[in-house]
Amino acid sequence: MIDIKGITKSFGKLEVLKGIDLHINKGEVVSIVGPSGAGKTTLLQIIGTLDKPDSGDITIDGIDVSQLSTKKLSDFRNQHLGFVFQFHQLLPEFTALENIMIPAFISGQSRSEAKARAEELLDFMNLSERANHKPAELSGGEKQRVAVARALVNHPAVILADEPSGSLDTKNKAELHQLFFDLRDKFGQTFVIVTHDEELAKTTDRTIHLKDGLIIGETTKDGDREHNNDEINEI
Numbered sequence: 001m002i003d004i005k006g007i008t009k010s011f012g013k014l015e016v017l018k019g020i021d022l023h024i025n026k027g028e029v030v031s032i033v034g035p036s037g038a039g040k041t042t043l044l045q046i047i048g049t050l051d052k053p054d055s056g057d058i059t060i061d062g063i064d065v066s067q068l069s070t071k072k073l074s075d076f077r078n079q080h081l082g083f084v085f086q087f088h089q090l091l092p093e094f095t096a097l098e099n100i101m102i103p104a105f106i107s108g109q110s111r112s113e114a115k116a117r118a119e120e121l122l123d124f125m126n127l128s129e130r131a132n133h134k135p136a137e138l139s140g141g142e143k144q145r146v147a148v149a150r151a152l153v154n155h156p157a158v159i160l161a162d163e164p165s166g167s168l169d170t171k172n173k174a175e176l177h178q179l180f181f182d183l184r185d186k187f188g189q190t191f192v193i194v195t196h197d198e199e200l201a202k203t204t205d206r207t208i209h210l211k212d213g214l215i216i217g218e219t220t221k222d223g224d225r226e227h228n229n230d231e232i233n234e235i
Contacts, residue, residue: 082151
C-alpha cells in the first residue's frame, strides 16, 4: 500500500529525516511515535504529498507520487488521501454537512452525490441530527468526528492523522480512537497516525518509533519488537 525508500529531508542545515525506509500494508492502522523534533510530522507531510523529500521514493496505492506533476499530485491527494488534524480545521461559516461535502465538490462530484455520501458518513458517526449545525454549535468531539467524515468523503485509500486526539478530553479521545478501527473494518482504509498518546499507540496494529530522523524500531500490538529495543525504551 505505502512503500517508502531512502527518504531524507533537511531544512537548511538541519537534517530532519536521515533515510527512512518503511512499508505499510493495506488496511493497517499504524502509529508513528517519538520525542518532539524526531521528524514525525515531517514524515507524515511527505507521505501526504504536502511536502517533498530531498531524496528517496514514495509509492502509494501503486503510484509513484514523486513522478506526478503538480496538478496530478493535487488530484491524487484529493482522491486517494484523507487528512485529520489536531484542531479539526472546519470552516466556521459552513454546516457540518457542508464541511464534509467540500472535498467531494473539489473532486468534481455533483451536489446530490456529495450530499448522499456526507449523509451516509454523518449517520455512521451518529451525527445525523447535527448535520445543519455550524462548528461553533458542536462539541470538541463532534467537530473531530465531522473532520474525520470530511477526510473519508472521497473514499480515500489512506487516512493520515496528526495528533488527532490531542485536543480532546478522555471520553472523546477514547471514542475517536475506537472510531478509527470501526472505520478500518467498515471501509478498509489504511491509517497512519502521528501521536504522543501512548494509549492510542498501544492499540494500533504497529507502532513505528522515530528518533533523530531515523526509525529505531517498531512494536506490534502483541508487544513484539524489532530493531533497537534499548533505544525504544529510552523514548
